[in-house]
Amino acid sequence: MSAHQKPNQRPELAALDDATVAQALTRMHLIRKFEEAAEASYMRGLIHGTMHLSIGQEASAVGTTLPLEAHDYILSTHRGHGHCIARGAEPKLMFAEFFGKETGYCKGRGGSMHIADVEGGNLGANGIVGGGLPIAVGVGMSIKAQKNGRVCMVFFGDGASNEGAFHEALNMASIWKLPVVFVCENNKYGMSMDIGRAMAVANVADRASAYGMPGHCLDGNDLAGVAAVAKEAIARARSSEGPSLIECKTYRWRGHSKSDRNLYRSKEEIEDWRNQDPIRRLEDELKAHDRFDAAALMKLEEDAQRDIDAAVEFARTCPDPDPKDLTRDVYAL
Amino acid sequence: MPSDTLEAGSEIRELSYAEAVREALGQAMEADERVFLFGEDVGVYGGAFGVSGDLVHRFGKERVIDTPISELGIAGAAVGAAITGMRPVLEIQFSDFVTLAMEQLVNQAAKIRFMFGGKASVPMVVRLPGGSGTGAAAQHSQSLEAWFAHVPGLKVLQPSTPHDAKGMLLAAIDDPNPVLIFEHKLLYKTKGHVPAEAYRVPIGKAAIRREGTDVTIVGSSIMARKAEAVAERLASDGISAEVIDLRSIRPIDFTTIAESVRKTHRLLVVYEGVKTMGIGAEISAMIAESEVFDFLDAPIIRLGGADAPIPYNPVLEKAAVPQEDDIVAAASNLVRRGEA
Numbered sequence: 001m002s003a004h005q006k007p008n009q010r011p012e013l014a015a016l017d018d019a020t021v022a023q024a025l026t027r028m029h030l031i032r033k034f035e036e037a038a039e040a041s042y043m044r045g046l047i048h049g050t051m052h053l054s055i056g057q058e059a060s061a062v063g064t065t066l067p068l069e070a071h072d073y074i075l076s077t078h079r080g081h082g083h084c085i086a087r088g089a090e091p092k093l094m095f096a097e098f099f100g101k102e103t104g105y106c107k108g109r110g111g112s113m114h115i116a117d118v119e120g121g122n123l124g125a126n127g128i129v130g131g132g133l134p135i136a137v138g139v140g141m142s143i144k145a146q147k148n149g150r151v152c153m154v155f156f157g158d159g160a161s162n163e164g165a166f167h168e169a170l171n172m173a174s175i176w177k178l179p180v181v182f183v184c185e186n187n188k189y190g191m192s193m194d195i196g197r198a199m200a201v202a203n204v205a206d207r208a209s210a211y212g213m214p215g216h217c218l219d220g221n222d223l224a225g226v227a228a229v230a231k232e233a234i235a236r237a238r239s240s241e242g243p244s245l246i247e248c249k250t251y252r253w254r255g256h257s258k259s260d261r262n263l264y265r266s267k268e269e270i271e272d273w274r275n276q277d278p279i280r281r282l283e284d285e286l287k288a289h290d291r292f293d294a295a296a297l298m299k300l301e302e303d304a305q306r307d308i309d310a311a312v313e314f315a316r317t318c319p320d321p322d323p324k325d326l327t328r329d330v331y332a333l
Numbered sequence: 334m335p336s337d338t339l340e341a342g343s344e345i346r347e348l349s350y351a352e353a354v355r356e357a358l359g360q361a362m363e364a365d366e367r368v369f370l371f372g373e374d375v376g377v378y379g380g381a382f383g384v385s386g387d388l389v390h391r392f393g394k395e396r397v398i399d400t401p402i403s404e405l406g407i408a409g410a411a412v413g414a415a416i417t418g419m420r421p422v423l424e425i426q427f428s429d430f431v432t433l434a435m436e437q438l439v440n441q442a443a444k445i446r447f448m449f450g451g452k453a454s455v456p457m458v459v460r461l462p463g464g465s466g467t468g469a470a471a472q473h474s475q476s477l478e479a480w481f482a483h484v485p486g487l488k489v490l491q492p493s494t495p496h497d498a499k500g501m502l503l504a505a506i507d508d509p510n511p512v513l514i515f516e517h518k519l520l521y522k523t524k525g526h527v528p529a530e531a532y533r534v535p536i537g538k539a540a541i542r543r544e545g546t547d548v549t550i551v552g553s554s555i556m557a558r559k560a561e562a563v564a565e566r567l568a569s570d571g572i573s574a575e576v577i578d579l580r581s582i583r584p585i586d587f588t589t590i591a592e593s594v595r596k597t598h599r600l601l602v603v604y605e606g607v608k609t610m611g612i613g614a615e616i617s618a619m620i621a622e623s624e625v626f627d628f629l630d631a632p633i634i635r636l637g638g639a640d641a642p643i644p645y646n647p648v649l650e651k652a653a654v655p656q657e658d659d660i661v662a663a664a665s666n667l668v669r670r671g672e673a
Contacts, residue, residue: 073417107450114448123416124449128440134409135441141410142417145369145395152413165436168406175401329451330485332509 009289012224016066018291021282022300024066024223028058028279029304031082034091035254037308038081038098038112042258046316048100051112052079053254056221057185059278060248061086061155063226064183067234068153073121073139075132075154078113079185079252080125083155087122089115091308095315103318109329129190130156130163133182137169140178140243151237153181153230159190161204170211170245179237181230184247185220191256192264205247213243220248221278224285251276346529351384351521353495354460357502358385358422360531362392365420368506371398371407372424372460381426382462382521408434408459412441412511415457420506427473428463428515442511443486454509458502464517464555464605465654471642474650476554476606478515482583482615488512488536489583491554495525497580500534508536517555517605539586541593545575548599548664551590553579553612556603556636556655563657563664570661572668582612590616591625598630599667605654608637631670634663 016024035053042051054061061082065074068087076083084094089105097104097115105115116124123139126132136154143150160166161184173180184204188195201207208215214236216229226248233244251273255262262270286292348356361368370392375385376399389397400407404425411421425431431438442455465474482489488510492498498516505512539551542561552560557578564574575593579585594600600620602613613635620626620633636655643653 105450106448106452109450110448116449116452118416118449118453123413123453124445126441128436131409131436131441134406134437135413135416137406138410138413138415138419138421139417140413141421142414142419145367145414145419165405165409168401168403169409171401172403172406172410327485329447331488332446332451332454332456 010224012228013285013289015228016224020066021286021291024062024227025279025282025297025300026304027062027086028223028282029301030091030307031058031061031085032279033304033308034081034085034094037312039254041098041312046099049111050257050259052257054079054082054252056253056273056278057187057250058082059223059226059282060183060185060220060250063223064153064181064230064246064248066227067231068151071121072150073123073152075123075136075139075152076125077132077155077157077160078125078127078129079157080115080155081112083125084115084117084122087120089117089120089122091311092314095311096318099315099318100320101315101318102321108321130160130165132156133160133163133165133169136180136182137172137178140173140180141176143179144176149238151179151181151234153183153234155183155185157190158184158186158188158195158204159193159198161207162198170208170213170243173243174211174213177240177242179240180243181233181237182243182245184245186247186249187252189256189264194264203247205245208245213245215245215247217247218249220250221276221281223278223282345526347524348495348527349522349524350495350498350516351382353499353527354384354502354516355386355388356527357499358388359391361422361503361506362388362396364531367418367420368422369396369398369419370422370424371400371410373400373402373426375399375424380424382518384460384521385424404430404433405437408437409441411457411459412437412445412455415455415511416445416453420456422458422460422506425459425461428461428477429472429475431461431477438481438487438511438513439484443484446510447486455511456509457511458505459511459513461513461515462518463515464519465643465650466519468645468647468650470645474643476515476604476638478513478582479606479611481513482612486511487583488581490514490536490581492516492534492580493520493554493557493578495523495527497534497540499527500532501536501580503531504533504536507533512536515554519555520558523558534580537581537584537586539580539589540578541589542576542578543574545573545597547573547597547668548601549575549577549590549593549597550601550603550660550664551577551579551616552603553582554605556605559655559657560603560660563660566661567664570665572664574664579612585615587619591620591623594620594625595628598628600629600633601636601660601663601667602633603636603655603660606638607640608635609640611637613637631667634667636660636663
């Protein structure tokens with residue numbers, strides 16, 4: 001199974017060596033399995049709050065972050081489990097957080113919508129639509145002032161692109177040429193509002209021209225295509241040429257959150273997008289080019305499932321926080 | 334350069350409040366390259382109230398940064414810079430405009446440390462010129478500090494003297510938490526003793542501006558100065574007022590207030606923000622819930638802003654917030670009632 005040999009392989013896919021592709025696939029599987037296990041845990045009563053699942057959006061989270069370096073930053077969203085895993089977060093600490101345990105990434109204080117791993121460069125998911133966008137500007141200012149060569153990638157949804165925060169942040173990042181990559185995961189709906197009814201232009205990426213930056217409108221379910229454009233945008237940011245806006249058109253198979261009864265979209269539409277499964281698409285393409293055989297692909301998926309099962313088991317047995325520590329960490333001392 | 338008034342052979346030096354703030358900013362930026370100043374028109378313009386003045390010429394455009402008119406965006410930028418190793422000082426041109434930045438201050442800055450299990454800190458300072466008295470009317474004259482004192486995770490300061498303006502700003506820049514400093518616009522030109530060195534005034538400690546035995550007057554920001562100013566008039570009427578300058582409303586120095594009320598048995602709280610649901614309500618309730626309640630000889634009086642937006646007309650504008658005569662009348666009334 002050697003890369004770069006089979007003819008007719010797209011340059012975007014050929015650019016990813018086997019080890020990179022295997023890592024990307026592993027992360028996509030981990031995200032899918034994490035979300036499925038989260039849903040199952042909810043059904044079993046192990047989860048106290050709500051959740052926003054990203055099943056179907058795995059190529060966007062993994063493809064955009066694949067070209068990032070270890071010291072780069074990300075800022076995530078309420079639908080952020082995938083971004084954490086894509087950046088190498090440990091599923092067992094994520095589940096511990098999800099289950100509200102003292103051993104979780106945020107000691108059970110944040111939960112699903114606030115998972116962060118500041119030391120690992122994940123500056124946090126965000127419960128406010130568009131909340132991370134202005135923060136990315138400040139991170140970019142830090143990077144510029146400290147001349148440390150990092151890049152900040154900030155995720156947001158199609159809905160967030162109608163917040164004032166989006167417009168203020170893109171403008172400021174552009175006038176100051178900050179090393180920021182704006183990634184819009186356009187999954188078509190802001191809760192139930194179709195983006196076609198919420199926005200007068202066809203694509204979120206069209207808005208980039210208003211802020212003097214490149215806008216890329218992508219098939220967000222194509223891992224290799226997303227990674228290729230992200231690589232270009234990250235390089236542009238790192239070389240002080242300024243920010244870019246990437247729009248990944250994708251779809252969440254599940255509802256907005258647990259309260260969603262799918263009244264605003266059809267079964268046919270959901271089925272249509274399930275047929276564009278980003279994981280299956282990548283696997284099929286790799287098999288077609290003889291880069292991985294079915295057994296090797298199966299092993300990646302099974303390993304991911306084993307990791308997630310172990311993570312859930314770890315989190316289940318962890319201790320809850322002590323109520324006497326309620327006000328700890330409201331202030332830094 | 335600040336207009337130093339050096340008395341011959343002494344170290345007594347007077348600066349205006351605005352000069353004191355500028356001196357603190359300059360000293361903080363000299364001492365720590367992580368500190369930078371940004372906001373609307375803080376560069377060559379020198380700030381809407383002249384506070385940043387010449388700092389852009391001393392430190393350059395990379396550290397004294399003019400921003401677009403995007404209050405939400407710049408508040409968020411302060412958060413992002415703070416969590417990644419910088420010490421941003423943000424000026425919100427008029428404190429009223431903070432209404433546009435609430436999301437980032439309340440949902441993000443105040444909560445990030447807690448939500449992340451203590452694994453991040455947000456060392457940022459926001460300076461907010463506020464208050465009435467300049468004829469700027471309802472959208473440029475508010476005193477919104479109590480809003481923020483309701484938010485765990487924030488610190489809220491109201492220095493009233495040039496000395497405290499400098500020392501509390503330097504303490505705020507050192508602080509690992511988000512600190513909001515409300516600067517009353519009418520105080521900017523007031524003068525007072527300001528040591529030249531970089532000193533700190535501890536956050537969360539009230540100051541007893543004048544000792545007295547008959548009534549405790551707790552004031553915040555400019556109202557502490559007004560209370561201090563009328564104490565002499567009260568003294569000539571035979572009333573000994575103890576004047577406490579709150580300086581910080583989150584955290585609030587309840588101990589100093591309680592000890593004073595234990596001595597004077599009477600409490601008057603004066604603040605410019607709207608009286609209803611304001612600082613005075615909190616202080617009154619804290620006294621009512623404590624054992625100091627038993628020492629009261631008269632009901633507590635609150636003097637605060639009227640239940641109306643700040644009007645344009647100067648007569649109405651004065652009527653909308655406590656004035657010195659109101660403080661004298663309330664203190665006299667309180668002492669008389671206590672004696673009845």
